[in-house]
Amino acid sequence: MKKADIDAFYADRVSLDRQKYIVLEYYLETLIEPREAAAHLCQEMSTAQWSRVGVDEDFRPEFGAKVVELTVLDDQARPSSPYLVSTMGSTAERVARVNVTIWYPYHNFGTKIPNLLTVVCGEGVFHAPNICAIRLVDIDFPESFLADFQGPQFGVAGLRDMLGVYDRPLLFGVIKPNVGLPPEPFAQLGFEAWSGGLDIAKDDEQLGDVDWSSVEERSRRLGALRKRAEELTGEKKIYLCNITDEVDRLLELHDIAVKNGANAVMVNGMTTGFSAVRMLRKHAQVPIVSHFDLMGPFIQLPWFGVKDQVFTKIQRMAGFDVLIYPGFDHRLKTSKEDVLANAKACLQPMGSLKPTLPVPAGSQWAGSLQPLYETLGSVDFGIVPGRAVFGHPQGPRGGAASLRQGWEAVEKGIDLKEYSWTHRELQQAIEMHTS
Known part of the structure; x- marks a missing residue:
């Protein structure tokens, strides 16, 4: 993945409108450089391919998930999930353990629970390239998102x-x-x-x-x-x-x-x-x-x-x-x-x-x-x-x-x-x- 493409999936949180994004906290273990792995994750869970062949366009600024924080916990540990590494055809001794905060533009799917779970727990997350273990640790919703839900009646x-x-x-x-x-x-x-x-x-x-x-x-x-x-x-x-x-x-x-x-x-x-x-x-x-x-x-x-x-x-x-x-x-x-x-x-x-x-x-x-x-x-x-x-x-x-x-x-x-x-x-x- 080119550096420019990796950078496109990163943002400073102050540049984003909080009311347009849900906030996701993931723990992941990756076989590749953590910054690239997190960008891959954002790509898979949002725009995937962000333009048509031969057309000068880029959907990432509006529709791309954005990494706003990444913390490398350990880049020398053996994986917690060796069987997942083995199924990926690798016997890597070095696996980076990472916490990542991703802001996701919820207008991609709307205020619908099945579509929400498809995004945050779906194929794009749990089958992202070179990520051998991943866990959704927390999720936070803006007021604008919650306004569409009734919540408890009593x-x-x-x-x-x-x-x-x-x-x-x-x-x-x-x-x-x-x-x-x-x-x-x-x-x-x-x-x-x-x-x-x-x-x-x-x-x-x-x-x-x-x-x-x-x-x-x-x-x-x-x-x-x-x-x-x-x-x-x-x-x-x-x-x-x-x-x-x-x-x-x-x-x-x-x-x-x-x-x-x-x-x-x-x-x-x-x-x-x-x-x-x-x-x-x-x-x-x-x-x-x-x-x-x-x-x-x-x-x-x-x-x-x-x-x-x-x-x-x-x-x-x-x-x-x-x-x-x-x-x-x-x-x-x-x-x-x-x-x-x-x-x-x-x-x-x-x-x-x-x-x-x-x-x-x-x-x-x-x-x-x-x-x-x-x-x-x-x-x-x-x-x-x-x-x-x-x-x-x-x-x-x-x-x-x-x-x-x-x-x-x-x-x-x-x-x-x-x-x-x-x-x-x-x-x-x-x-x-x-x-």
Whole structure:
């Protein structure tokens, strides 16, 4: 690549109109000189060939992606991704590791999520010449871009208004057994958990509209018992019904669930597609909750794929009111820094979009509340245990009660074990967790 052609894909950020560009942060490993590799990346993801043969024209000034910052981390390291190097027909010992900031003119594709992802995660990025590993680390949108998105309909404040809960984390629970249980006993478990203090009883992400547990029957039974639990406890409750399905059924299943008393719906956004969620948001009457299915293959390698906070921001734009994402748990392979970064992406200012409630997941119980509260520095989060509620020795009532007691200990500044001496449900939860 000639020097003039490389230079055409570089710019000083002060020369660019921020409102016309999305900002992309990539980590990459390259077999060639880093400055040329970054220019190749911009070329592949934007103009590719920038003029017609025999015509004096150049589309790069208006349509070309621009490198505004490039930092070489190491140009002597062996690659983090040797198998990728080998598939490129090279056994290079020297691979440059680079952080690069690219400003991309979004008028190339418009304010459309499928087209956005085609550009920032597509062929031009992950098959760029001589780049043997690449990861999209972050993405930032100008106000002009965000203005076309509705974002959450309810958000954190709307969800709290529904429940009348303002001073503590929200307590979700995944009804267990999650797959195989007919709607009648399944609904009874939800009722027991609500009665013990759970705010939101939810379907598992694997439980959709199936012959042995249809959305129609499940939502009807749980909707009725939700109202009964509200009468019994004097508290508002939410039944979160999973309507994940083929795209052409989402609106129908939403309507069935809501008609029957489900007052929130869950959609596995990565599997149905964010554009489908954006469509549902325009129709929805209740909060929409995301589960992180299909995210693992993208986020778990530090040198390849997409960092989860990118998906968090896009899901907030699409209209999710609640985001369930990988939290503290060794099996979910998530760091404290990632948990915090995702929470910030849910809650921090983002144009006029309402905040999304962050719900870090992963084998949680009453003892999860303190570390999450300390990490996030806010009560604006949720936890979503399964077995800690529904496998509790006293059943779902006892499991839900243990969560309430766990938060009481945090509020009062009392050690969890000490507080359990006078709270049997919490004591048994600790015994479960340590056995």
